[in-house]
Amino acid sequence: xxxxxxxxxxxxxxxxxxxxxxxxxxxxxxxxxxxxxxxxxxxxxxxxxxxxxxxxxxxxxxxxxxxxxxxxxxxxxxxxxxxxxxxxxxxxxxxxxxxxxxxxxxxxxxxxxxxxxxxxxxxxxxxxxxxxxxxxxxxxxxxxxxxxxxxxxxxxxxxxxxxxxxxxxxxxxxxxxxxxxxxxxxxxxxxxxxxxxxxxxxxxxxxxxxxxxxxxxxxx
Amino acid sequence: xxxxxxxxxxxxxxxxxxxxxxxxxxxxxxxxxxxxxxxxxxxxxxxxxxxxxxxxxxxxxxxxxxxxxxxxxxxxxxxxxxxxxxxxxxxxxxxxxxxxxxxxxxxxxxxxxxxxxxxxxxxxxxxxxxxxxxxxxxxxxxxxxxxxxxxxxxxxxxxxxxxxxxxxxxxxxxxxxxxxxxxxxxxxxxxxxxxxxxxxxxxxxxxxxxxxxxxxxxxx
DNA sequence: TTTAATAGTGTAATAAATACACATTATATT
DNA sequence: AATATAATGTGTATTTATTACACTATTAAA
Numbered sequence: 001x002x003x004x005x006x007x008x009x010x011x012x013x014x015x016x017x018x019x020x021x022x023x024x025x026x027x028x029x030x031x032x033x034x035x036x037x038x039x040x041x042x043x044x045x046x047x048x049x050x051x052x053x054x055x056x057x058x059x060x061x062x063x064x065x066x067x068x069x070x071x072x073x074x075x076x077x078x079x080x081x082x083x084x085x086x087x088x089x090x091x092x093x094x095x096x097x098x099x100x101x102x103x104x105x106x107x108x109x110x111x112x113x114x115x116x117x118x119x120x121x122x123x124x125x126x127x128x129x130x131x132x133x134x135x136x137x138x139x140x141x142x143x144x145x146x147x148x149x150x151x152x153x154x155x156x157x158x159x160x161x162x163x164x165x166x167x168x169x170x171x172x173x174x175x176x177x178x179x180x181x182x183x184x185x186x187x188x189x190x191x192x193x194x195x196x197x198x199x200x201x202x203x204x205x206x207x208x209x210x211x212x213x214x215x216x217x218x219x220x
Numbered sequence: 221x222x223x224x225x226x227x228x229x230x231x232x233x234x235x236x237x238x239x240x241x242x243x244x245x246x247x248x249x250x251x252x253x254x255x256x257x258x259x260x261x262x263x264x265x266x267x268x269x270x271x272x273x274x275x276x277x278x279x280x281x282x283x284x285x286x287x288x289x290x291x292x293x294x295x296x297x298x299x300x301x302x303x304x305x306x307x308x309x310x311x312x313x314x315x316x317x318x319x320x321x322x323x324x325x326x327x328x329x330x331x332x333x334x335x336x337x338x339x340x341x342x343x344x345x346x347x348x349x350x351x352x353x354x355x356x357x358x359x360x361x362x363x364x365x366x367x368x369x370x371x372x373x374x375x376x377x378x379x380x381x382x383x384x385x386x387x388x389x390x391x392x393x394x395x396x397x398x399x400x401x402x403x404x405x406x407x408x409x410x411x412x413x414x415x416x417x418x419x420x421x422x423x424x425x426x427x428x429x430x431x432x433x434x435x436x437x438x439x440x
Numbered sequence: 441t442t443t444a445a446t447a448g449t450g451t452a453a454t455a456a457a458t459a460c461a462c463a464t465t466a467t468a469t470t
Numbered sequence: 471a472a473t474a475t476a477a478t479g480t481g482t483a484t485t486t487a488t489t490a491c492a493c494t495a496t497t498a499a500a
Contacts (some may be wrong), residue, residue, distance in 0.1 A: 072292040
């Protein structure tokens with residue numbers, strides 16, 4: 001007999017100019033062989049915060065990811081075996097730093113794989129609804145803000161940052177105005193390093209200055 | 221045997237320059253005789269949206285209130301009879317239009333009563349945490365926005381509106397600048413009516429022009 | 441008629457957002 | 471060596487929004 005409720009994790013990343021979501025291929029009924037966002041039952045005496053990390057690790061191999069609660073979903077018909085409430089969490093991770101580590105630890109999932117957000121397979125349960133809600137949250141709460149930088153490599157170009165904003169907001173931005181804005185925020189540190197392996201002028205790399213970031217954010 | 225989870229409702233209002241929350245006095249164990257936000261168990265085959273309205277009505281006598289999901293709370297120790305997850309919802313209502321209707325329908329609660337948000341009694345379960353989370357949500361998402369107007373009477377003065385903003389933001393605002401801002405938004409309709417029963421110059425009344433509001437909001 | 445209490449109003453200064461186009465640089469190709 | 475390609479990096483003028491700031495007008499009550 002399973003416990004009362006499950007946790008499901010929307011794990012987003014950014015690559016190739018597109019938002020990516022990490023899906024797992026189920027190895028158990030219901031929805032065996034379907035793609036789903038990683039999730040599982042919470043243990044009886046387990047705090048949700050602990051469960052999120054455990055489940056995320058077991059289903060994808062990923063560890064130490066910061067997750068925020070998104071919402072609870074409890075549609076009567078969402079689960080074919082009876083109404084099971086799930087609490088969805090949302091996390092942002094850097095695509096490159098994580099690619100090699102993705103592999104389920106448990107046998108409950110067959111594999112874990114990134115999918116571009118606008119090219120998703122059919123999904124188990126109400127997981128498409130959960131993903132859509134995540135995208136809404138992303139759009140409303142984090143443009144020009146904190147956790148955004150979890151989606152980029154540690155060192156990134158301003159063009160990458162702009163593409164990320166564009167992907168989230170669903171519209172193009174003016175390059176000069178974007179850079180001006182970024183500058184006034186004042187918490188990006190330019191490095192003495194440049195992009196490598198491109199067949200055109202290499203762009204300067206930047207990283208988030210966390211010290212300054214927290215100063216700026218602490219105020220408003 | 222109760223179903224898997226509960227719903228709790230944070231019902232906020234505004235009166236006397238202060239945010240108010242509707243609490244119910246429990247008539248059952250655990251926490252018998254304690255004040256709590258109204259809530260109860262969701263039925264096995266009941267959609268959450270339906271349960272919210274049913275529970276809110278049974279516990280407070282209020283009907284037809286629009287509620288937004290706030291978050292799920294599931295601390296292992298939050299409920300003395302074992303971990304019970306609750307999904308908290310948040311609603312805004314007009315203080316005056318509702319005062320007389322507040323009276324529990326079920327006997328599960330003894331009475332329902334408004335409390336000023338900064339003068340709360342001890343609360344059952346983790347309900348203080350839930351209320352605090354509501355206030356954070358209110359602050360982050362609705363200044364100069366929609367559901368705010370649910371907290372005011374249909375016809376209100378600009379000073380009332382300003383006091384509401386100040387209560388939510390926890391700081392004072394400049395009267396002229398506030399009115400200028402409100403004006404540029406353009407969805408408040410001035411009426412040919414004035415405040416009554418005050419012993420000083422009566423203020424003009426305004427109401428929300430929902431048509432214009434949706435136009436403005438629809439864009440950004 | 442005076443007092444008390446709140447309503448209602450404008451301007452100047454600063455900061456932020458927008459619109460808009462071209463020279464620069466690194467690599468690859470011939 | 472010269473050229474083509476593809477993306478980087480930069481400035482100014484205009485409009486819009488935000489901030490700071492103080493007095494007169496109106497009403498009811500004393």
